[in-house]
Amino acid sequence: MGGSQVNQALVRLYFEVRDGLHDPVAAWAKLTGNSQQYAGTRGERRVPLDDGTAAEIAAAAIVHTAAEHGRERVAALATSPLAELVGGLGGAVLTEHPCAPEQVLGRRFGGAPRAEEWARAAYVLLWGENNRLARTADTPWVIAGRYKGQKVVAIGTHPTRLSDETLVVRPGTDGALAMAMGHVLLKEFFLDRTPFDAHAAEFTDLPFLVRLREREGAYVPGEATGQVCDRLSLYDREGPDEAVEVLLPRFDDGPGVLRRGVPVLRDGDELLTTVFDLLLAGYGVVRPGLPGRWPDGYGDRAEPYTPAWQEACTGVPASRAVKIARELGVTAEKTDGRCVIVPGRLDTPHADTAYRAMLALLVLTGCGGGWAQVGTAGIPLVPYLCLHACGEDRSDVGALSWALAEGLFARRTSRSVLLEAVRDGWPMAPPPRVLALPRPIYPLPPDVDLLIGPDDHCDLAPPSPELVGAAVARLGGRPSPAGPAGRAVDGRMRLLVDHAWMREFGEALPVYRPPGLGVPLKPTQLVRNRR
Numbered sequence: 001m002g003g004s005q006v007n008q009a010l011v012r013l014y015f016e017v018r019d020g021l022h023d024p025v026a027a028w029a030k031l032t033g034n035s036q037q038y039a040g041t042r043g044e045r046r047v048p049l050d051d052g053t054a055a056e057i058a059a060a061a062i063v064h065t066a067a068e069h070g071r072e073r074v075a076a077l078a079t080s081p082l083a084e085l086v087g088g089l090g091g092a093v094l095t096e097h098p099c100a101p102e103q104v105l106g107r108r109f110g111g112a113p114r115a116e117e118w119a120r121a122a123y124v125l126l127w128g129e130n131n132r133l134a135r136t137a138d139t140p141w142v143i144a145g146r147y148k149g150q151k152v153v154a155i156g157t158h159p160t161r162l163s164d165e166t167l168v169v170r171p172g173t174d175g176a177l178a179m180a181m182g183h184v185l186l187k188e189f190f191l192d193r194t195p196f197d198a199h200a201a202e203f204t205d206l207p208f209l210v211r212l213r214e215r216e217g218a219y220v221p222g223e224a225t226g227q228v229c230d231r232l233s234l235y236d237r238e239g240p241d242e243a244v245e246v247l248l249p250r251f252d253d254g255p256g257v258l259r260r261g262v263p264v265l266r267d268g269d270e271l272l273t274t275v276f277d278l279l280l281a282g283y284g285v286v287r288p289g290l291p292g293r294w295p296d297g298y299g300d301r302a303e304p305y306t307p308a309w310q311e312a313c314t315g316v317p318a319s320r321a322v323k324i325a326r327e328l329g330v331t332a333e334k335t336d337g338r339c340v341i342v343p344g345r346l347d348t349p350h351a352d353t354a355y356r357a358m359l360a361l362l363v364l365t366g367c368g369g370g371w372a373q374v375g376t377a378g379i380p381l382v383p384y385l386c387l388h389a390c391g392e393d394r395s396d397v398g399a400l401s402w403a404l405a406e407g408l409f410a411r412r413t414s415r416s417v418l419l420e421a422v423r424d425g426w427p428m429a430p431p432p433r434v435l436a437l438p439r440p441i442y443p444l445p446p447d448v449d450l451l452i453g454p455d456d457h458c459d460l461a462p463p464s465p466e467l468v469g470a471a472v473a474r475l476g477g478r479p480s481p482a483g484p485a486g487r488a489v490d491g492r493m494r495l496l497v498d499h500a501w502m503r504e505f506g507e508a509l510p511v512y513r514p515p516g517l518g519v520p521l522k523p524t525q526l527v528r529n530r531r
Contacts, residue, residue, distance in 0.1 A: 128344020
């Protein structure tokens with residue numbers, strides 16, 4: 001007997017069926033015809049089992065499920081020992097982290113750079129509640145980098161002694177600080193001077209043209225045309241040839257909107273502008289001659305997203321926000337993008353908007369490889385929220401929409417929207433038939449044939465990935481490994497997430513959504529951009 005533990009009812013039934021059929025996969029197929037027999041005993045007695053048989057059970061379940069129901073119905077949490085195996089077979093690798101990195105950096109984002117590469121970075125932002133994790137004995141990388149002159153700035157709700165400098169922010173307001181830093185970067189590194197223009201033109205979607213849709217006497221951003229402008233902005237040095245007012249979300253003031261101007265060009269009856277011009281409008285970076293209401297400067301507290309405005313939200317002095325933004329920009333310029341953000345858990349319903357605002361800082365400064373999030377390289381991650389989609393709730397997802405939404409989600413529940421996303425082919429994980437997780441997730445999803453995990457509520461303790469992989473190959477039903485997922489258009493990083501469902505939430509650009517009561521559901525967990 002090895003170290004494996006298995007549900008007593010499951011192993012008894014499995015032996016009975018396998019001894020008669022002499023085929024583990026056929027045995028599992030028969031068992032799952034009435035899996036309620038043992039699923040109802042979850043949480044009861046588990047008995048020891050030799051490691052080889054435990055791996056055989058897991059492999060038989062994976063092979064049968066992939067062949068009968070589809071590879072995406074085999075799922076593993078990204079931190080599970082079986083995650084790499086499941087992902088390599090084309091299964092769903094679930095994550096508790098937000099999906100903003102894949103939306104912005106591309107679907108092949110795999111959590112670069114590796115931890116040992118942190119030491120080679122010149123500037124590191126430890127952002128969120130992972131600051132203490134970087135101090136554990138098995139991850140000394142940030143400390144190693146400081147010996148080489150690396151500067152470490154910790155941003156979070158609690159101070160830390162690891163960093164050279166610490167910004168203590170109020171809980172849930174990280175996005176406000178990131179927006180203010182983006183305001184500074186756009187003003188000083190794109191308008192006052194242009195060290196990152198060449199990178200932005202080649203590697204980001206900033207020069208992409210976007211259609212504007214007329215709405216309430218002004219315009220709102222529509223879909224991207226796929227055309228690339230020959231420059232970042234349609235604004236000439238002498239001023240815009242033609243400009244219109246656009247409406248943009250303002251989540252810090254209830255259902256309010258921002259009225260800002262962008263330069264445009266005409267394509268027949270359509271008005272077009274660039275992603276860069278929309279970004280400047282969203283961040284409130286003023287240029288002469290454009291309509292709308294704009295901040296007076298960094299010290300304007302009334303208009304988002306200035307350094308002084310964020311001070312009232314986060315408690316971080318405006319001067320320090322400006323200082324950190326300048327350090328990030330100058331370091332990225334001098335080191336060719338060797339700046340890293342190590343994201344921590346924000347644990348707020350609006351966390352994805354905050355992460356996108358943080359990611360925008362890396363995209364703008366040419367540090368697209370500097371998002372140090374744990375992931376599985378080359379395997380798309382999907383949020384595990386979809387596991388709970390089978391449980392009906394009374395939430396009105398339409399309440400999350402912004403003031404100018406089209407009503408796509410009005411009076412819709414999160415369950416119906418999630419299942420519609422799966423039905424329409426978005427890369428979400430439908431409720432799995434086989435699920436491997438490193439620790440319990442409650443409520444456990446219903447109708448799972450095999451639940452692999454260390455908790456007593458699971459059917460099977462996680463077998464060795466090597467043994468399971470060998471058993472899958474031996475059983476002869478190994479699905480072909482999944483090919484790499486597609487990247488963003490032209491391999492560019494995206495700051496405009498171009499999908500109607502994203503615009504329904506007013507989140508086509510990085511924005512700040514303040515903390516507060518509401519439906520505990522991230523809009524970006526509902527849909528994922530598909531290119």
